[in-house]
Amino acid sequence: MMMMRFFSPAALLAPLLALLLALPAAAADKIPLTEISRYLNGLGTVSADFTQVNSDGSQTAGKLFIRRPGRMRFEYAADKTLVLASGGQVAIFDAKSNQPPEQYPLARTPLNLILAPKIDLGRNKMVMGHVTDGTLTAVTAQDPDHPEVGSIQLIFSAAPTMLRQWVVTDDTGAQTRVSLTNLQAGETFPPSLFSITDEAAKRGF
Template identity: 60%
Template structure:
């Protein structure tokens, strides 16, 4: 499993009952919405670059922490502890692959303070039928890839994201119903603890 495939798990399909067109949500309002998210739990569907699909559960604890648990037959696990992202392969007894969170587009929405108004961060902001689509990248390191986020209004809700890697491969993540504000066990985001449970040793970072 590649990093970008792992990090881009789907979020919810846009409701057909929504009006055909809606006013574009402002970057200020969308930043406030993302900053207001503390914890999130949701089922997801992931559409990979090769057209295959995966499902599972995502848990987010802002800032910086996320856990993707993939359902059988995949059973992969991706965890960010706020600094590093670790990808656990259930078929391997080797240490997980690790990457700095700051080198992934997902860092743009997991940051302690999201400001989509930052110069050169947002490269596209438009209406997309009943939704608002925002394309963002690290303004200092566009080579890290980009993330397309799809939001609906009334109330504002993040529905899906698409991560594009530096080779142009895209992975879409569609969320189910988002359960917000629940207390999440810190151990869910403990890379070392997860490695210990699996009997593998985490390499030095």
């Protein structure tokens, strides 16, 4: 099964992790898991610009829209490629293909963890890592019921808590880093923005 190309080389993540782990624990308080859970649960709608580093080292950019729970839209600036999460499915509209979108269950990707109706990072065996460098807090999480689908590392700035990056590791071990800028919360999006059916019809499928 082909997975979304949201995945970057482990080497790109290594410098950040080395920095986080090397700094003294007393450098600053980590953002508590309860606060991170509260922040994520409070995100109803979000838009942001994103830069994505793929598993082969290539970079892409575009616009991201989130409507929790369960809906996400990645618009890639370079072409008309689009990734939609909606109705429990993920659909990849490949701009280079004249075929209908490839689809698979959202529950089979770690992105499901941030799109879930209720996020509780205190859940047993969910959090695999929780570190800080004094400025950023990184939380690595997995679905404790389905660890085989991979994991997601969420990176936050503090005061106020804000999501800055995530790194997804899929079920094959491939990784992608997505960095966010110009994040805006509380906007109003039409349901059609996340509709796989509407997008398929628009593209003639």
